[in-house]
Amino acid sequence: MPSTKPALLTDLKHTYDGLKPNPIRVFDAEASATPGVLKLTLGEPDFDVPEHIKQAAIDSINNNESHYGPSNGWPKLRKAAAGFLADRYQLDYNPDSEIIVTVGATEGLHSCLDTLLNPGDKVLMPSPTFSLYDQLIRINGGIPVYINTESTGFVLTPEQLSTAIAKEGPSVKAILLNFPSNPTGVTYNKAQVEAIAAVVAKTNIAVISDEIYSELTYGADHYSFAKALPQQTLLINGVSKSHAMTGWRIGIIAGPADLMKRVALAHAFNVTVASNPAMAGATEAFSTEAGRQDSLVMKAEYIKRRDYVVGEMTKMGFQIPEPTGAFYVFAKIPAGCIQDDTEFCYDLLRKNKLAVIAGGGFGPGGESHVRISYAASMDDLHEAMKRLGAYVQANRKEN
Numbered sequence: 001m002p003s004t005k006p007a008l009l010t011d012l013k014h015t016y017d018g019l020k021p022n023p024i025r026v027f028d029a030e031a032s033a034t035p036g037v038l039k040l041t042l043g044e045p046d047f048d049v050p051e052h053i054k055q056a057a058i059d060s061i062n063n064n065e066s067h068y069g070p071s072n073g074w075p076k077l078r079k080a081a082a083g084f085l086a087d088r089y090q091l092d093y094n095p096d097s098e099i100i101v102t103v104g105a106t107e108g109l110h111s112c113l114d115t116l117l118n119p120g121d122k123v124l125m126p127s128p129t130f131s132l133y134d135q136l137i138r139i140n141g142g143i144p145v146y147i148n149t150e151s152t153g154f155v156l157t158p159e160q161l162s163t164a165i166a167k168e169g170p171s172v173k174a175i176l177l178n179f180p181s182n183p184t185g186v187t188y189n190k191a192q193v194e195a196i197a198a199v200v201a202k203t204n205i206a207v208i209s210d211e212i213y214s215e216l217t218y219g220a221d222h223y224s225f226a227k228a229l230p231q232q233t234l235l236i237n238g239v240s241k242s243h244a245m246t247g248w249r250i251g252i253i254a255g256p257a258d259l260m261k262r263v264a265l266a267h268a269f270n271v272t273v274a275s276n277p278a279m280a281g282a283t284e285a286f287s288t289e290a291g292r293q294d295s296l297v298m299k300a301e302y303i304k305r306r307d308y309v310v311g312e313m314t315k316m317g318f319q320i321p322e323p324t325g326a327f328y329v330f331a332k333i334p335a336g337c338i339q340d341d342t343e344f345c346y347d348l349l350r351k352n353k354l355a356v357i358a359g360g361g362f363g364p365g366g367e368s369h370v371r372i373s374y375a376a377s378m379d380d381l382h383e384a385m386k387r388l389g390a391y392v393q394a395n396r397k398e399n
């Protein structure tokens with residue numbers, strides 16, 4: 001096995017300097033090595049991919065759809081995605097010029113940042129937020145700037161945004177929004193979206209709106225940021241969460257045509273095109289009535305799990321902003337327990353073999369919180385709540 005010539009390691013691309021592997025994955029790997037552990041760590045739906053979607057991919061392979069597709073994705077998938085956005089969120093995108101199929105939402109985010117950012121440009125993010133954003137911004141030469149939203153129920157207010165824009169100055173190039181949110185489970189209603197959009201409309205700042213959890217919204221209908229401010233928005237969505245297809249790696253970007261021409265370059269130079277069997281599956285997911293029903297069935301199950309977990313944890317003394325979307329509970333650690341979230345998680349893992357994620361890794365406002373993914377079976381959730389309850393009872397010091 002070759003070892004690297006040391007001189008090669010001294011001057012690698014500097015935007016990667018100091019970046020470490022995702023702390024969620026690191027903790028998850030450590031937890032996996034604990035015998036008897038129960039993990040509520042990853043944002044990974046526990047459902048199987050529906051049979052009709054699998055069959056569409058199998059048919060694609062059997063039909064020898066084995067050559068490069070058009071870089072922006074199969075026209076029929078772009079049409080299906082445009083239809084999905086129109087039916088579900090009343091958005092109007094031209095599949096020929098305003099939609100790109102990506103390798104998961106992750107590649108979509110990367111291609112958007114790659115398109116927008118020059119070295120030193122700032123990207124504002126309401127925090128706590130999905131931890132990958134920080135690294136994606138940095139590797140694309142940008143500077144992540146967090147806006148702590150703990151005091152406003154994890155929802156960015158127009159006042160907070162205006163203050164941040166004024167403070168950070170003209171180098172703010174973009175705002176990266178995510179709702180329903182990973183990690184908080186909180187989402188934005190129409191009035192909240194419109195209030196933010198009114199602030200952004202007065203600027204030349206672009207919004208990347210990651211709405212990958214839009215189909216998992218439990219209260220009012222999801223209202224897309226792209227509905228409020230289409231001319232400044234690059235919208236991210238996909239089938240990873242709505243159809244439990246995380247491993248298939250299909251996302252979409254929708255945005256205004258002139259901007260999308262540039263995004264298409266970033267996308268093509270990054271990955272060329274997504275894979276054919278996965279595009280066949282995503283076409284089926286987006287375009288058929290059965291595909292719509294799949295998300296509804298999963299959503300009904302998530303609601304039951306959410307209600308159970310929130311009820312149990314509230315009884316234990318956790319404070320939880322009502323999770324109205326995605327499949328996470330973001331809970332403040334009860335008084336009397338270890339308040340350092342990382343220490344809490346390691347102690348819980350060691351003593352009661354339950355793995356949950358420390359909130360501080362999601363940015364300012366996440367400290368003293370834990371994130372629990374309830375994308376797990378009811379049996380596992382029952383056992384998890386038993387372990388968590390026993391841990392809190394045994395380790396809480398009464399004041």
Ligand SMILES: Cc1ncc(COP(=O)(O)O)c(C=O)c1O
Nearest residue numbers: 043104105106130182212238240
């Ligand atoms: C907010 C958010 N955006 C994007 C992604 C990545 O999605 P994909 O698997 O489609 O790349 C995730 C995955 O957990 C997520 O939570």
